Every structure is written in structure tokens, then in C-alpha cells.
Amino acid sequence: MSIETIMRTSAVIPVLVIDDAATAKPLAEALVAGGLKVLEVTLRTPAALDAIREMKKVPGAIVGAGTVVNTDQFAQVMDAGGEFIVSPGLTDRLGQAIVESGVPFLPGIANAGDIMRGYDLGLRHFKFFPAETSGGLKALKALAAPFYEAKFCPTGGITPATAPDWLGFDPVLCVGGSWVTPKGASMAEVEALAREAAGMRG
Numbered sequence: 465m466s467i468e469t470i471m472r473t474s475a476v477i478p479v480l481v482i483d484d485a486a487t488a489k490p491l492a493e494a495l496v497a498g499g500l501k502v503l504e505v506t507l508r509t510p511a512a513l514d515a516i517r518e519m520k521k522v523p524g525a526i527v528g529a530g531t532v533v534n535t536d537q538f539a540q541v542m543d544a545g546g547e548f549i550v551s552p553g554l555t556d557r558l559g560q561a562i563v564e565s566g567v568p569f570l571p572g573i574a575n576a577g578d579i580m581r582g583y584d585l586g587l588r589h590f591k592f593f594p595a596e597t598s599g600g601l602k603a604l605k606a607l608a609a610p611f612y613e614a615k616f617c618p619t620g621g622i623t624p625a626t627a628p629d630w631l632g633f634d635p636v637l638c639v640g641g642s643w644v645t646p647k648g649a650s651m652a653e654v655e656a657l658a659r660e661a662a663g664m665r666g
Contacts, residue, residue, distance in 0.1 A: 467568035467589045470526060470548055471617055471637040474502045475665035476627065478658070479530060479619060479642045481506050485514035492519040492527070494651040495644065498658025504550055504640065506530040507537055516544040535561045542567070552593055554578055559585045570617060574598045579611050589615050591640065596621030601630055608635045627664055
């Protein structure tokens with residue numbers, strides 16, 4: 465599965481910070497039931513790798529890892545069965561290792577130099593991060609003009625109110641968001657939020 469196929473699967477990719485792996489499978493079931501099949505588990509907690517393993521058990525879920533910042537983490541994610549990699553930035557070392565492996569990869573970019581580094585590696589799909597504090601949609605439109613082949617997944621500060629504006633910009637294939645899994649929400653609430661998010665592309 466290519467990174468473009470993954471990005472086009474759901475209008476919103478939930479950015480998940482999971483503290484307890486026991487909650488991972490029910491959470492994935494609720495998100496998939498609501499129509500969000502692509503799940504990004506961030507490597508920000510000790511439970512993340514086990515959470516990936518648990519979510520992989522859910523039929524229809526496409527499970528990857530976010531906040532991957534080095535090749536050791538990349539190897540750990542592959543051992544856990546991760547299907548795609550998202551990083552907050554792009555280094556030549558990490559980028560080359562993932563590109564050579566053939567694993568779908570969405571590196572973070574915030575400026576033209578980042579995109580050019582990605583182009584050198586043969587990449588054309590990027591996470592615009594942190595989206596709102598990097599200048600928002602206006603900045604991405606300016607960046608996308610010279611890099612007309614590039615496609616983006618803006619992440620960082622995006623809300624249900626602003627997501628449709630981002631998704632209305634042609635080079636944006638999806639957005640990343642944490643609002644679909646608010647702290648303390650029930651699985652029924654998560655499923656309802658996921659359903660709402662899944663319908664955003666129209």
C-alpha cells in the first residue's frame with residue numbers, strides 16, 4: 465500500500481497518544497467503526513509499541529507509528545507490525561533508511577528546504593507540521609506553489625472547525641487530528657466523532 469493510498473483512505477488521521485495498551489484495541493474498534501481506518505500511534509509513551517500490536521488485531525485498521533525520530537525507533541515499529549511511518553521532521557539518515565525499506569513514509573516538513581530534502585530522497589508526500597504555528601493554510605498554499613507535485617497531511621493545531629478549510633485545498637489529501645479521541649471520552653463518543661470526521665471530505 466502506498467503512502468498516497470493510505471492518505472486518501474480517511475479525511476482525518478487520528479493522532480493517538482496511548483498510555484495504556486489495554487485501551488488500544490477498543491479505541492481502534494471505535495475509530496474504524498466510525499470510518500477512520502488509518503491510525504497513527506505516536507511513540508510518546510512506553511505503551512506505544514504494544515498499542516500498535518493490539519490495534520493490528522482490529523479488522524480494517526491500518527496502523528502506523530508517529531513521532532519516529534531515529535532508525536532504532538523505525539526498527540522497533542517494524543517489529544511491532546507498523547504499516548507506515550510518520551516523523552515530525554526529516555533527516556537524511558532516517559529518510560534514507562525508510563525509503564530503502566519501501567515502507568510508506570510521511571515525513572514532517574515546515575519549509576521549502578525540508579521539502580527539497582524530501583525531493584532528493586524521491587519523496588512527494590509530506591506532513592506539514594506544526595501546521596497552525598508554521599503559518600497555517602496561507603503558508604502551505606505559498607509552499608505548495610513551487611512544489612506542485614507534493615501532497616500534504618497538515619497536523620498540529622487543526623480542529624473540527626478548521627479541518628474542512630484545509631481539506632478544501634487540493635494538495636491536502638488528509639489532516640491529522642487528536643480531537644477525535646478526547647481525554648475521558650467513551651468509545652461511543654469516539655465512534656461518533658470519528659464518523660463526523662470521516663465525512664469531512666464530502
